[in-house]
């Protein structure tokens with residue numbers, strides 16, 4: 001479904017992604033790990049079309065279409081979802097209105113009529129249950145006054161509402177206590193099917209105890225420098241990121257010498 | 258001077274005619290107003306407090322004045338229909354500046370609530386009118402002087418001691434004529450001790466293609482322990498000019514809300530001059546303006562804390578697009594003896610284009626230390642990260658922008674304390690930002 005080739009991108013004139021290659025097929029779970037500042041969030045932003053970033057090279061295909069040519073909302077309609085590392089607060093826009101607008105925009109894209117009020121409310125109720133999201137939060141402004149955990153749950157709730165084909169979850173685990181982590185992970189697992197795929201971006205191995213990845217990639221200095229199975233995450237946990245730094249930087253020094 | 262001269266000449270030539278269609282208490286102040294205007298040049302644009310207002314330019318079109326009080330043809334059935342169902346109110350429709358208070362309306366009002374034309378009041382109870390008329394509004398203000406010189410009639414709402422007016426009084430002002438017209442309006446509100454009332458004024462223009470002028474002065478007296486809400490909404494046209502000055506005096510322990518909403522307009526200047534005359538008074542002065550195209554909204558406020566222990570809370574919000582401008586000058590004066598004053602002021606602005614302009618000038622003059630005061634002013638664009646977040650959920654840029662602009666106005670709308678009006682305003686603002694005609698106008702268009 002997703003094929004990323006030699007993707008390069010910059011922000012404010014600073015090159016962050018330096019040739020990323022990644023292929024994701026339906027039913028798969030990929031984990032992307034890497035030290036702070038490696039470019040993990042940048043990759044998620046570029047794939048979902050944040051106009052603040054400039055793609056300077058490479059390509060990305062989503063179900064055979066040129067992903068990079070689509071505006072963010074079309075990427076969403078086509079089935080791409082980004083769970084933000086830092087969900088954005090939008091005071092004055094209620095969660096309910098926001099989700100109604102989102103659902104109906106997608107339906108319009110597929111030439112379907114807007115969802116009826118009763119169907120919408122029923123759907124909201126079902127989706128809230130996926131992440132045990134408090135009813136009260138749905139009537140509040142988007143992410144405003146939500147705790148860290150509530151914000152992350154709210155991301156998974158939105159994912160449940162939008163039923164994406166590919167979800168990129170950017171550090172959805174960070175800042176969560178163990179209960180919240182379990183709820184979020186279970187939510188993700190409930191939404192998993194043979195037709196959709198998930199990319200979990202994480203700093204720590206612990207999320208991967210709950211969401212079992214098929215592939216683990218290590219992103220470092222804007223490139224995927226290692227790919228392996230779940231055992232790679234365990235090895236990384238054990239050896240720490242210095243292991244990567246030494247190995248990759250050492251290698252490069254060697255080359256340069 | 259040229260612009261003003263036509264009005265001075267008109268007054269000189271027709272003074273008797275103007276007097277004959279008015280009443281003695283109003284006629285009493287005309288000469289002073291005339292002298293004021295004749296002897297002082299109009300403030301130039303750019304001078305202090307007139308940074309964005311060119312009064313001479315605003316009054317320069319050859320506006321007609323209905324000094325002889327001839328009935329003008331106004332298609333008011335339409336507006337009447339549009340406005341009436343909005344909220345449960347006592348409704349008065351005013352064509353231009355001709356005051357006609359139907360007996361049915363007066364009868365509807367509870368005992369102790371009197372709604373009269375200034376002309377009737379001046380004839381029936383002149384001493385009451387003499388006492389209040391022109392005693393708050395300063396004749397040194399050219400808006401007040403022009404209004405006072407040319408005024409024929411106006412409205413007086415009196416709510417007697419301890420009386421509560423349950424439903425709001427809604428006044429729908431319509432500008433409509435076959436040629437450019439200046440409507441000269443005046444309102445006097447006297448809320449006596451422990452009384453309570455709400456007023457909603459809607460200002461509309463029906464004659465879309467003509468230059469129209471809405472000139473008005475409002476004087477509000479709020480007695481001890483009384484509560485008063487004044488909402489004012491402009492839904493006019495690009496060719497409408499509006500010069501308005503509101504004066505408020507609050508006695509001890511009174512609570513007042515003044516809320517000014519500019520939804521559709523042309524060139525608008527709204528002034529608010531408020532004064533605490535007794536301790537423990539509280540005032541909320543709110544407002545918003547939405548302007549695109551070449552529209553401009555200008556607000557001048559002066560909140561005067563003369564006495565101790567009063568509370569004022571001021572919030573204005575403006576959204577400008579295209580070549581529109583918004584201008585806010587907010588002065589808060591806290592006198593030496595006004596200890597334990599709490600005065601908060603905030604002006605927030607959203608600028609949607611490179612050519613749109615916002616000027617925001619807070620002025621705090623505080624002459625004692627025992628106060629809590631703050632002011633803030635912000636001018637910004639929509640947050641790109643909020644826009645992006647919404648787009649990742651499938652909203653296109655236009656839809657996301659619309660929601661964010663509405664959200665920007667949400668808190669100032671939440672300040673409206675008439676629930677049906679508040680709900681309606683959310684819709685009106687949504688329609689306004691979406692570029693569809695709002696409320697009355699859309700319905701009226703259907704009749705054409």
Ligand SMILES: Nc1ncnc2c1ncn2[C@@H]1O[C@H](COP(=O)(O)OP(=O)(O)O)[C@@H](O)[C@H]1O
Nearest residue numbers: 011012014016035036037038039040041042043
């Ligand atoms: N707006 C920006 N301007 C310049 N550099 C940025 C900006 N945002 C992020 N970066 C830089 O991009 C690099 C990658 O950041 P990010 O993708 O957030 O990393 P990660 O998610 O892996 O921690 C970092 O070095 C960061 O400093």
Ligand SMILES: [Mg+2]
Nearest residue numbers: 040041085171
């Ligand atoms: Mg990150």
